[in-house]
Amino acid sequence: MRVPQPIEAIFLRAQQQVARYFEDRKEDPETGTISIAGERYILLRAASMSVEFFDLVTSLYRDKGAEVARGVASNLLFDVAHAIGKADARAFQQRLGLEDPIEKLSAGPVHFSYSGWAFVDIFPESRPSADLDYFLIYDHPYSFESDSWLKRGRRSEFPVCVMNAGYSSGWCEESFGLPLVAVEIECLASGGSHCRFIMAPPSCIEEHLTRHAAKNGGPESKSRPARGAASTSIPEFFQRKRMEEELRQSHESLERRVAERTAELVEANQRLQREVVERKRAEEVRDEFLSVAAHELKTPMTSLRGFAQVLLEQLERNETPTAERLDVALRAIDRQTEKLAGLVSQLLDISRLDAGRLVLEPEPTDVAAIAASVAQNARARTRRHSIELRGPTTLSAVVDPMRLEQVVTNLVDNAIKYSPDGGKIEIELEARAGQLRIEVTDPGIGVPAELRERMFERFYQAHPEQHFGGMGLGLYISRQIVELHGGRIEAESPAAGGTRLRVTLPLKEA
Amino acid sequence: MSRKRILLIDDDEGIRDFVRIALGDAGFDVTTAEDGRRALELLAKSKPSVILLDMRMPRMNGWEFSAAYKALPEPRAPIVVVTAARDAGAYAAEIGADAFLAKPFRVRDLVALVRQFSSGAPKA
Numbered sequence: 001m002r003v004p005q006p007i008e009a010i011f012l013r014a015q016q017q018v019a020r021y022f023e024d025r026k027e028d029p030e031t032g033t034i035s036i037a038g039e040r041y042i043l044l045r046a047a048s049m050s051v052e053f054f055d056l057v058t059s060l061y062r063d064k065g066a067e068v069a070r071g072v073a074s075n076l077l078f079d080v081a082h083a084i085g086k087a088d089a090r091a092f093q094q095r096l097g098l099e100d101p102i103e104k105l106s107a108g109p110v111h112f113s114y115s116g117w118a119f120v121d122i123f124p125e126s127r128p129s130a131d132l133d134y135f136l137i138y139d140h141p142y143s144f145e146s147d148s149w150l151k152r153g154r155r156s157e158f159p160v161c162v163m164n165a166g167y168s169s170g171w172c173e174e175s176f177g178l179p180l181v182a183v184e185i186e187c188l189a190s191g192g193s194h195c196r197f198i199m200a201p202p203s204c205i206e207e208h209l210t211r212h213a214a215k216n217g218g219p220e221s222k223s224r225p226a227r228g229a230a231s232t233s234i235p236e237f238f239q240r241k242r243m244e245e246e247l248r249q250s251h252e253s254l255e256r257r258v259a260e261r262t263a264e265l266v267e268a269n270q271r272l273q274r275e276v277v278e279r280k281r282a283e284e285v286r287d288e289f290l291s292v293a294a295h296e297l298k299t300p301m302t303s304l305r306g307f308a309q310v311l312l313e314q315l316e317r318n319e320t321p322t323a324e325r326l327d328v329a330l331r332a333i334d335r336q337t338e339k340l341a342g343l344v345s346q347l348l349d350i351s352r353l354d355a356g357r358l359v360l361e362p363e364p365t366d367v368a369a370i371a372a373s374v375a376q377n378a379r380a381r382t383r384r385h386s387i388e389l390r391g392p393t394t395l396s397a398v399v400d401p402m403r404l405e406q407v408v409t410n411l412v413d414n415a416i417k418y419s420p421d422g423g424k425i426e427i428e429l430e431a432r433a434g435q436l437r438i439e440v441t442d443p444g445i446g447v448p449a450e451l452r453e454r455m456f457e458r459f460y461q462a463h464p465e466q467h468f469g470g471m472g473l474g475l476y477i478s479r480q481i482v483e484l485h486g487g488r489i490e491a492e493s494p495a496a497g498g499t500r501l502r503v504t505l506p507l508k509e510a
Numbered sequence: 511m512s513r514k515r516i517l518l519i520d521d522d523e524g525i526r527d528f529v530r531i532a533l534g535d536a537g538f539d540v541t542t543a544e545d546g547r548r549a550l551e552l553l554a555k556s557k558p559s560v561i562l563l564d565m566r567m568p569r570m571n572g573w574e575f576s577a578a579y580k581a582l583p584e585p586r587a588p589i590v591v592v593t594a595a596r597d598a599g600a601y602a603a604e605i606g607a608d609a610f611l612a613k614p615f616r617v618r619d620l621v622a623l624v625r626q627f628s629s630g631a632p633k634a
Binding site: 291295300301305307 | 521522524525527528529531532535566568569593594595596613614615616617618
């Protein structure tokens with residue numbers, strides 16, 4: 001053992017104490033015991049904990065490669081040695097009643113030497129202090145670890161004195177109550193001239209290694225440790241614990257992410273399923289609408305074609321149609337063409353509404369005149385219904401006259417259509433409190449309360465099982481027109497039966 | 511020779527008008543009804559050789575009419591379904607009709623069908 005001058009005396013005293021301790025040695029193969037000063041010891045064959053241990057682990061970890069095997073073996077040996085060093089220090093210092101850190105430390109190298117690990121040579125630039133300045137640089141000549149490689153004629157690619165580093169740092173850590181780590185910066189087994197170590201607190205070790213490398217290896221190897229320690233790695237006591245913790249955290253975060261993603265996927269899937277159902281329903285509705293629209297368009301076409309063919313066949317037979325027949329046919333053709341034009345207009349309105357291109361052209365309008373005209377036209381279309389108009393004879397408002405006429409016509413047409421048994425249809429007009437109110441009341445089949453909102457939906461048809469005709473667009477279009485005017489449309493069931501539709505518009509007087 | 515009677519049941523006035531003229535020109539006597547209910551009233555008075563039946567009608571539609579008609583005591587006239595619906599053939603099969611004609615049809619086809627089905631039927 002060689003130590004710096006200032007602490008030599010303490011170390012010499014320690015040497016005497018330790019020597020006395022080790023003199024009291026009993027070996028009893030009968031009971032399989034070795035005792036030193038009453039404390040049981042075990043003898044280990046040095047190579048089994050070094051070169052042979054590395055070989056064993058390397059073969060176990062063949063599939064993972066030499067680098068991983070080396071890491072596993074080094075970590076295990078370092079952890080074991082560090083733990084032994086700490087435990088030995090604590091036990092020994094207690095037994096000898098040591099208090100001063102340097103005194104505590106001093107027993108270490110002696111104990112180390114006596115138990116056969118290595119000789120210890122601490123360099124003068126070492127500063128063993130109980131703070132972050134703690135710095136030891138030392139050699140372990142005759143290290144049992146490098147010896148075991150050299151005796152086999154083996155050369156290592158890396159420093160091998162892992163237990164030496166672990167034990168000494170463990171002992172010192174316990175002595176100073178300060179986390180310490182030791183790195184072998186040069187190793188006989190990997191081509192160095194010594195087995196040389198630096199010991200420092202973990203947070204400072206990197207800096208010491210760099211400084212040492214710069215001083216010894218020249219500028220080009222500033223960031224590299226000295227020769228023989230090319231692949232030095234900084235050991236960490238129970239690195240596996242930290243890694244397990246990190247692994248656990250990463251697992252947990254992975255599980256959390258998986259759970260989140262799964263929830264997102266489930267939600268996306270549900271959304272998709274809802275969309276599929278909705279789209280399917282929309283397709284069914286559209287399909288049904290197309291079928292209804294085709295039916296509605298074909299009906300007037302049938303009459304048009306029928307009358308044309310009836311007249312043509314008469315001409316083919318060289319007959320002259322009577323004036324009466326021509327009158328009937330041409331009136332029918334005129335009426336059916338008007339009906340067709342109405343259906344086509346509705347289809348165009350729907351397409352405009354869908355594209356947001358139905359634009360109003362409001363102008364000062366006599367709404368009473370519109371209502372009178374609608375009533376007049378309606379009377380021409382039905383013999384079974386009487387159409388009654390109530391309200392002022394003129395009522396001025398700023399509206400789109402064509403569109404408002406379309407709405408009132410639609411309301412009256414519906415009233416006629418859904419009153420198949422005839423009766424009195426009332427159109428009522430009123431301007432009050434800044435609002436224009438138009439009501440159309442019929443004595444017909446009525447609308448159940450639960451359908452009063454639905455009847456304004458597009459494609460909605462009351463009583464589809466009883467064919468009343470139409471494409472289910474009229475009230476939908478009317479509502480859109482009314483709402484574009486800033487008004488509203490609603491249905492109610494009068495006590496006397498039938499249906500009342502009410503349009504309310506803000507009254508913008510001309 | 512008395513003219514054979516044809517009953518046309520259709521809610522569309524235009525169709526009723528031209529079919530009356532077309533079949534009248536072809537030598538038939540045409541009665542029309544705007545729905546199934548009215549048709550049943552007419553059937554109580556006179557028996558047609560052929561019934562031309564629209565399916566979608568208010569008050570009493572083609573399905574309801576054919577069910578009610580089949581419940582009447584014999585004799586029964588052949589029924590020709592005349593509809594603008596896409597499923598004209600399927601409707602005809604549903605009610606066990608003898609033939610169907612899809613709107614819009616040719617007057618010539620209508621006359622031919624009516625002739626075919628009225629020839630074996632009892633005279634009015």
